[in-house]
Amino acid sequence: MNDKNNEQKKKGGRHPKVDPAKIRYTISLNEAEHARFLSLFEQSGMNVKAHFITSCIFDKKIQTIRIDKGTIDFYMRLTSFYSQFRSVGINYNQIVKILYSNFSEKKAALFLYKLEKQTLEMIEILKKVIQITGDFEQKHL
Incomplete structure (x- = not known):
């Protein structure tokens, strides 16, 4: 009887992604490179660093916003x-x-x-x- 109740209950949570990003790479930067990376990231106007890095790698258009x-x-x-x-x-x-x-x-x-x-x-x-x-x-x- 408990098995029937468990089968009828639906699982909660998020729906799984069709093509999840599972592969991860790690890079090391020195202080100067890190400062340059952060300035480029801020100029891009993006909110997520991972999206910025992938757009740089795959030559997607990077938008630079300057506020005066x-x-x-x-x-x-x-x-x-x-x-x-x-x-x-x-x-x-x-x-x-x-x-x-x-x-x-x-x-x-x-x-x-x-x-x-x-x-x-x-x-x-x-x-x-x-x-x-x-x-x-x-x-x-």
Whole structure:
């Protein structure tokens, strides 16, 4: 009776692989070679050293990824600037509504004139930012 219960129970665990990797090789590296190997491995962007080694042996394509901290910092600051620029546009509409609702026509027109001057300066700054961004993309990306 115990034999029937054991036969009916299914085995747990992983399904066996069709072609498992059973053969193992060992190599020895000196300090300089090991440092060079680690730098190549880091540049490849792979997560497993064994996969990196097999791709090197069998001439598979190795992808090298370089991360430039300056580029990332520039991108983050540009994104921050763009979000600030959008919030200024939202505030601009709110200011115009408040000026006309709280002040006389003459006073509102005076404040709007000052606001227009600041807006023109902001447009010039935005043009410079777009030019700098274009130059940066051509040189570094």
